[in-house]
Amino acid sequence: DQQVKQNSPSLSVQEGRISILNCDYTNSMFDYFLWYKKYPAEGPTFLISISSIKDKNEDGRFTVFLNKSAKHLSLHIVPSQPGDSAVYFCVGRTGFQKLVFGTGTRLLVSP
């Protein structure tokens, strides 16, 4: 039972363009959402988060949008850079401390 789904296993974007990573969830108990990126042989690194009572949060090049009625999130990266190439995880929080990771999307940004 995958509570957080990232239906695109991979995404390729050119440097300077926008990257849009999508995420759908099924658990209505998620009260917070986070995005993490992961390079090979490293632990996940926190990027940005959003409370379930908000619909948008922005931090530099990263913006997360939440459509609660559709149970859908998206992460926008503008402009994309080659160093952004990594696996991105959409994560839902439930019960204050439990993080449920999505399946991940591998982003490749080419020069």
Add this chain to the structure above:
Amino acid sequence: DTEVTQTPKHLVMGMTNKKSLKCEQHMGHRAMYWYKQKAKKPPELMFVYSYEKLSINESVPSRFSPECPNSSLLNLHLHALQPEDSALYLCASSRAGVQGLVEAFFGQGTRLTVV
């Protein structure tokens, strides 16, 4: 210092061995976590410690035994593991305030192989 340090980075152990994974943080975080990540799968929560007390056990088999000796250290004791327990084991820490977990810092992980 925003680092979570895990040792060892790699571990190969036999099914009859006893070994321990270690995790350390000096960010003053009072919540610490163990996650397990199998190949090509997302990380899955195993245990949560809040203020050095076990608060969540995600029905993990008893061959995995967590320990939190103080607010900076988290151990995972391993005994009689199976080959299917081979995975990347990730430690994380976060503040433990009334807001709950809003940002967790992860270590690099320990790559465990059970032979």
